[in-house]
Amino acid sequence: MDIMFKKARLAYKDSIQALKTEDKELAAKVIKLEDQIDAFEKKFKRNHIRRLKAGTCNIRLDVIFTDTLRNLERIGDHADNIANSVILNFTNV
Numbered sequence: 001m002d003i004m005f006k007k008a009r010l011a012y013k014d015s016i017q018a019l020k021t022e023d024k025e026l027a028a029k030v031i032k033l034e035d036q037i038d039a040f041e042k043k044f045k046r047n048h049i050r051r052l053k054a055g056t057c058n059i060r061l062d063v064i065f066t067d068t069l070r071n072l073e074r075i076g077d078h079a080d081n082i083a084n085s086v087i088l089n090f091t092n093v
Helices: 002-021 024-054 059-089
Strands: none
Touching: 002 024, 002 059, 024 059
């Protein structure tokens, strides 16, 4: 999950920078990062379900893990929204 956290953090940072500087190329990079974050969420969720079924994961930690995944994915979504706004609003200005 560390890689997902790092990518979400980078997407957030870069989306804010793209907005400040009206940088469409950086905004496009954020959109690609968000796709990676989505893929990690799906992968980690699948693996987590397998661990739960196998009994190798503490069921009490399920909510914490899934909420953390969901929140990181939402950070990516918000960064993606900012990046798309940069691309749409600063094109041909």
